[in-house]
Amino acid sequence: MRQTDFDGRGSQVRWTQTPGAEPARVYVHGLGAASAVYHAHVAARGELAGRRSLFVDLPGHGISDRPADFGYTLEDHADALTAALDAAGVRGAELVGHSMGGSVAIVLAHRRPELVARLVLTEANLDPHPPTTAGSGAIAAYGEEEFVT
Incomplete structure (x- = not known):
């Protein structure tokens, strides 16, 4: 497991990797x-x-920290992902993003194009007018307490 600070306050974003x-x-x-x-x-x-x-x-999510004062926006997640890629020495990567991860990957690629050579997006929530009913857009609108209970 690898890790790096992503917010300047000691919160860690973590990842595992395979060589190649x-x-x-x-x-x-x-x-x-x-x-x-x-x-x-x-x-x-x-x-x-x-x-x-x-x-x-x-x-x-997963093995990364969950700081209470983190914004959890797509942009905030893209910044944390950028910290991980910088710490891992990644440049010109192929980013494979699913659902919210695809949206985060798009933000990262826009902000730091040297980190990304290719985007592979699966169900990346790209609809500018998402439905207000079922689906991940509706799920993302819930606060944590509403989502968990």
Whole structure:
């Protein structure tokens, strides 16, 4: 497991990785998930083998810290992911983002294009007018207490 500070106050974003050829492939999970659990079976497929792969858990998910004073916006998550990629020495990566992770990957690619050579987005919530009913947009509108109970 690797880790780095992402907020200047000691909160850690953590990731696991497998060795392999560069450029790295970085997996970014969606809301309520964790990267290693969600993406390891995909990275293990023969046609994807041989690349350095990072499984980053965004703040509040998996093995990363969950600071109470973190904003948890897409931009905040992109900053935390940027800290992880900088600490890991990643440049020109292929970012594989699912759901909210895809949206975070887009923000990161816009802000730091040198970190990203390719975006692979699955169900990345790109609708500018999301439905107000079922779906991850509606789920994301809940506060933590409402979501958990």
